[in-house]
Amino acid sequence: MTRRTVFGTTITLLAALALAGCGGSDDSDSGSDSAGGSAADLSAPEADAPAGEGDGEAAQNDAAQDEAAPEEAQSDGGVLANVASAVEGRSIIYTVDLSIETDNVVAAANRAAAIATTSGGFVASEQVDGDRDAVLTLKVPADGHQQAVTELETLGDVTSRSRGTEDVTQEVVDTASRIESQRASIVRIRALLADATALTDVVSIESELATREADLDALLSRQQQLAGLTTMATVTLHLYEQGEAPPPQEEDDDRGFLAGLAGGWDAFVAVGGGFLTALGAVLPFAALAALVGVPAYRITRRRRGQAPAAAPATPAPPAA
DSSP, X not given: OOHHHHHHHHHHHHHHHXXXXXXXXXXXXXXXXXXXXXXXXXXHHHHHHHHHHHHHHXXXXXXXXXXXXXXXXXXXXXXXXXXXXXXXXXXXXXXXXXXXXXXXXXXXXXXXXXXHHHXXXXXXXXXXXXXXXXXXXXXXXXXXXXHHHHHHGGGSEEEEEEEEEEEOHHHHHHHHHHHHXXXXXXXXXXXXXXXXXXXXXXXXXXXXXXXXHHHHHXXXXXXXXXXXXHHEEEEEEEEEETTSOXXXXXXXXXXXXXXXXXXXXXXXXXXXXXXXHHHHHHHHHHHHHHHHHHHHHHHHHHHHHHSOOOOOOOOOOOOO
C-alpha cells in the first residue's frame, strides 16, 4: 500500500466521521425540538385548565350573587311588600276600628275629616256628643288606607285597635258571570217576544222578561256595592275626651239561639211600645168622650122614662 493510498483512505474516514457527527447533532436537535414541542403541548392544556376552572368558579360566584340579590331585595321589601303581592288582583274588604283618647274631641274630629278628604276619601257619617265623644265613619281608598290609619293614630292615645279583612273575590267573579248570563237570557227572551203572536204568549213572555230584568238590576246593584266596599276601606273612629270611658263596642254576631231570642224580645218590646204609644194618643180623647158622653146618656135616659105613656088605641065599632 503506498503512502498516497493510505492518506486518501484516512481523509475518506475522517470525512465520513464528520458527516456522521453532523447527522447525529441534527437528529439530536430535532429530537429536542420535538420533545420541547410535546412538552409545550402537554403543558399548554395544564396551563389552560386552571384558567378554565377560574372562569367557571367566577361564573358560579356571579350566579350565586344573582340568586342572592332577589333574596336581599325581598328582605329589604319587608312584610308589607309580601302582603301587597299576595293580595294583588283580589277583591278584599278592609275594615278598621279605632278608639282614641284626645284632649279636644271637636278638633280631633275635624282633623280626622281632613285626613280622610286628603287621602281621597270622605266622611260617611259623624256623631258628635258635645265635647265628650264623637264617632266618625270614614271611607278611604283601600290602597292607601294604612297610611290614613297611621295619620289618624296621631290624633291622641290609641286605646284600642282592630282590623278586619274579607276576601270577596269569588263573589265578585260569580256576580259578573251571572250578569253576563242574565243579559244573554234577556236578549233571547226579547227575541221570543218579537216573534210571539198569540196574546197569551205575549203576556207570559213579558212577565218572564220583567222577572229577568229585575234579577239583572239586583245583580248590578250588588256588583256596584261590592265595588264600593272593595275600593274604599271603612274606618270607624271613636274619639273621647280624657277621663271619659271609651264607647262600648257593639257585637256584630247576630246568629244563634241567644241572638234570635234577643231579636224576638226587641221585636216584642217594639210592638208593645207602639201599642202603648197609640193608647197614650187615644186616651185624652177617650177621657173627654167619657166626661161628655156619660152625663148626656144619663140625661137622655131619664127624659125617656118621664115621658107619659101613649093611650091605647080604641078599637073601631063594628059596621052595622
